[in-house]
Amino acid sequence: MGWAVARFDFSWGDAEYHQETLENLKAAIKSTKKLCAVMLDTVGPELQVVNKSEKAITLKADDKVILTPNQGQEATSEVLPINFAGLSKAVKQGDTIFIGQYLFTGSETTSVWLEVDEVKSEDVVCVIKNSATLAGSLFTLHASQIHIDLPTLSNEDKQAIMTWGVQNKIDFISLSYTRHAEDVREAREFLSKLGDLSQTQIFAKIENVEGLTHFDEILQEADGIILSRGNLGIDLPPEKVFLFQKSAVYKCNMAGKPAVVTRVVDSMTDNLRPTRAEATDVANAVLDGCDAILLGAETLRGLYPIETISTIGKICAEAEKVSNQDQYFKKTVKYVGEPMSHLESIASSAVRAAIKVKATVIICFTSSGRAARLIAKYRPTMPVLSVVIPRLKTNQLKWSFTGAFEARQSLIVRGLFPLLADPRHPAESTNATNESVLKVALDHGKASGVIKSHDRVVVCQKVGDASVVKIIELED
CATH class of the missing domain: 2.40.33.10 (PK beta-barrel domain-like)
Known part of the structure; x- marks a missing residue:
């Protein structure tokens, strides 16, 4: 548990300010050797009083x-x-x-x-x-509950994405005030024209009743959802907020798309400890099935940013320990129904096998990240190690490897831990290199204390045109 995605909120500060923050983040990534994704949060049709x-x-x-x-x-x-x-x-x-x-x-x-x-x-x-x-x-x-006739992606937002976003190859866009599926489609079309950001994922930020009314269509178009409870708590009567949170998170879970919840420990902006209600709220968000917690003022201008992340991490860990994941698995399989798609069938089979043999970890070889996300959708009781295999691509001018985007984008998915394979050994080429990449993944699991001698590991990978799920029992 810890900081996995850094959100750069363009409602505050200019591009230079955010660039300085990003350079600090890059230095921290280098020194800690931990991955962290970058999310650009658009301003959208936000109304402001100018003082x-x-x-x-x-x-x-x-x-x-x-x-x-x-x-x-x-x-x-x-x-x-x-x-x-x-x-x-x-x-x-x-x-x-x-x-x-x-x-x-x-x-x-x-x-x-x-x-x-x-x-x-x-x-x-x-x-x-x-x-x-x-x-x-x-x-x-x-x-409150008023339609504001302004575009969801403003000209200022487009400018920030075309310059700062492209320059820094951002992993996610947080699309503020998403009200219709068309908002996401327009943003996707805009990103597709910016070659470097064609893989950038769009998270629809639901902030008002208009967005909730069209939630199902928005969910189909978006890569993930952010429930902005600060604004929702104003647009909705207070007694309705929990209901929409539970309903929205459930729908995200069944669609296999990340759900992010905001505004959880406001009091920690000025205090070392959260209130009892806030601590319970964080735990309930985890039990509801959310993938990530998004912090705002607590880490932007709060006095205790490190303690806030540490405290939330501990609460999330405790809540995950008591989550009924077996029941969740059965519920998800029932919801998906039959016939399942090929990938869905493989993913659920890998999780079922891991539960049956009490595997310590599931290792998934993936190039797009989709297979690993589908396995995580079934919320296995053990961590999923997503080994992202780089792919070689060309734009007619130069060759480059893909994979870094997919690895970082896995960070926002609950229970998914990415590992980027060495591009000099593409695992799809031969079984021999497949085995060498698997050894690297197992060694990584051992070094991080996840895997021990005599543990069982479930491996999900593609061999030729076939998808294979296999169980490995580790020796000393």
């Missing part, structure tokens, strides 16, 4: 405040300039608007609820529902 003076703004309950698209005005307790001219057309009297810093701390003293009182031309007059002090240069604005 150029950066002076703290105090708002008092029952007073009125005007939201105006005139960004030339200074932000005060009477007027708040916003970056969207269409708000007056989107809202009506009685609608709820939320303004807060760092994607909603949830604190009633640093975030404010507003109720739309009237619309005057392009201005929106609101009644303040709670006293609060807003501090900083930007505050996020969220209009």
